[in-house]
Amino acid sequence: MTCLPRSSPAYRRYTKRFIPLTVFYIAAIMLASLFIPDDAAASPATIALALLPGLAVVGWIWAMGSLLVDLDDEYLRMLEVRKFLVATGFALAIASVWGLLELYTDVPKLPVFMIFPIWCLGLAVGQIWNRISGA
């Protein structure tokens, strides 16, 4: 993404949604880490605390979906959709390949919550793909 698209209203709205969600995520992670011991049993209280950061992740996903809806420039929307598709392929590939490695070898287990950060890493790959493909 370049400076101009980022200054468009859709990107500004996206940033306005993303920043508070990120603050909430960090606060929720700190709260859960502070109050839930490592080997805590599942109880209504621990489940509720553990779900809080998940709400922020759902919010991020909603913000990204809303960006696609808000973008009225069809070319920029196409670039974003392409990034999302590359990211989805990237995350699916890593999860599938690592899952098979876990199945047949003793590599460390990949926590399921890492799928979303891996997908976000895939967005960067999608951005690079957009650049090198000349889009």
Next chain:
Amino acid sequence: MKNRLRVLRAEKSWSQQALAERIGVSRQSVNAIETGKYDPSLPLAFRIADIFELPIEAIFLRD
């Protein structure tokens, strides 16, 4: 799909930014269309045609 957008824009002495503002898209979009990296949707092609007061087929050409 080939197009005559760059030539038509030059005839009007418009920058890519000026044309982008007239049709309501980003400068990147105009550049991508001009260089053939992106084929616009039919509604956007009609908007471009309206700006130049030309039929679509006078701007966008079959390969």
